[in-house]
Amino acid sequence: MLKMSQVSKVYRTELVETHALRELDLHVEEGEFIAVTGPSGSGKTTFLNIAGLLEPPSSGVYLLDGEDVGALNDNRRSRIRNQKVGFIFQSFNLIPDLNLADNVDVPLRYRGWSGTERRRATGDMLDMVGLGSRQNYLPSQLSGGQQQRVAIARALAGKPRFLLADEPTGNLDSEMAASVMKLLKTINDEGTTIVMVTHDPDLARQASRNIHILDGRASDITVSGPPNVTPLEVARA
């Protein structure tokens, strides 16, 4: 489903050149739950941004469902992002003056769905995360864990091909983090592919496979993956 070959990302300023990713190879199959770990500044977020088509790679090939998405124009990237990718952020990134239903509705607005379709999808998603009765609440009226559930509902509302989660439990206490992880596992069990960046080794262990990024290079550190998971190929640069 997601295949990166020799992907590099270099940020250039007048004075300095920073290699955030170095010739990274990665193959993710449908239905996998991958945890990406690594120290701060290792390139995890850059990997996530490229995977989510928020920025293009400097070099290399990125195939999504067989389509080379690395060099697409902004419009096309936006459309693919809208249709195939769901984002979950550490700080939830809910829009504070929109109620929960309107927050979940955001990606659907750009999908061109009818009002009825959108209402049904937002209702279903909020029901799924246990907040169906609070559609008209504002984010500020919810706890952190509940806000992250809304963010998950938003990410899933458009039925994306995969979820990219950047430290989804980083701002939550352990109880709420466990609850959010449980929800992500359920979603994965239902077939949604998840790529999660985390610092937490306990959370990483709950994923089917672990990728470790260090100095822009990725390596597979999965000790024992589930038997039904296709092995991923991680090449060292």
Added chain:
Amino acid sequence: MLNYYLRLALASMRRTPVLSALMVLALGLGIGAFMTTFTVYYLMSGDPIPHKSDVLFAVQLDNWDPNDDPTESAKDVQPQITYRDGTWLMNAETPASRQAHMYGTGAVLVPEGDEPPFEERIRATWHTFFEMFDVPFLYGQPWSRVEDNDRASIAIIGRELNDRLFDGENSLGRSIRLDDSFFQVVGVIDDWQPVPRFYHADGTSRALADTEQIFIPMNRAIDQEWTPWGNTNCWKANDEDLPPLEGFLQGECVWTQFWAELETPRQVADYKEFLDNYVREQKKIGRFERPLNTFISDVMEWMEVNEIVRNDNRVLVRLSFLFLLVCVLNTVGLLMAKFMGKGGEVALRRAMGASRRAVFQQNLVEVGLIGVLGGLAGIGMAWLGLRAVESLYRGYQHLVHLDPVMLATAIFTATVFAVLAGMYPVWRVSRLAPASLLKTQ
């Protein structure tokens, strides 16, 4: 999506109420100042009688001092004519469909009840005035030629005066007392305010005054010895062998206005020829010593000849436009501050699949909304500005008002300027790289 964008715009404005209010205020101030000066300019330069302005012609006859500078255009000739010439023209068989001779005067009106007497301006004219200028009647009708010739003591009054004296009732047959004489009311005209008051443009601001509330036959006004309230220009002493009034009436002083209704180009040409022949005849008896200069100007030409829209008014419009531009530039700065503060939300929407174009459109709608609100604020400020103009210049009461065209112009102008002002900030925010902003949310 427009509804959605409008909803988001309102939410965004609620999120930053002070900044939004400042932008609306800046635009409102600029629009208000511009609309105030432009409204006065627009009303002054408008067509006061659009359906007939091309068939109504003001008459000028160059009877002035032969030693004066030569006449090159209608602007060099007195805008009024002598009583003597006007009276002759009114009684002559001319190619015109109608003619009207007139002058502005005034008297003390003595009400019937306890109300103290007050001065009131009067238009002394002929019966033709009302049909020529399409004056609307509430009660009664214009008097006739017979009453002009009979020098009848009759009056047509305006609605405002009728309300004041007769509580708005049908006052036909009632009398009003002007100085020591009584005039029977034969008509009440409805609200009528041609702007500018084109029929009396004598080179001063009188063309911008309100219409009179009393109209009486000109012959009667002369009998009353009511002298003109307005410009009276003479270049030659009156005949001292005549009684003073007769000397004034027969002299070379210009103080009356004269209009002709000419419906076809042929009529215009014939009437001009008629005037030229009249002047040629007068030259034979020693009058009109200057070269032959007769001018007839239709209403819009007449506005130009009399420079109803003065140059300083145009300068003021330009200055207020510059002020508007300064306000717009301030708004650009405020919009930059506002939209750069929205980077996080923009990045999130981009991550959710919004294209740059969608982000641009969403924020442009917000800018447009600010523009519409700025326009509404501008209308409020223009209203205040016009009230200030009104209080500074008495007699402008009917001139200074915002008509629907000006209201629409205010909102349109504000929206266009806001959108222009917002283009750059909106473009900038739509180009923000989402990746760098999402992490800092």
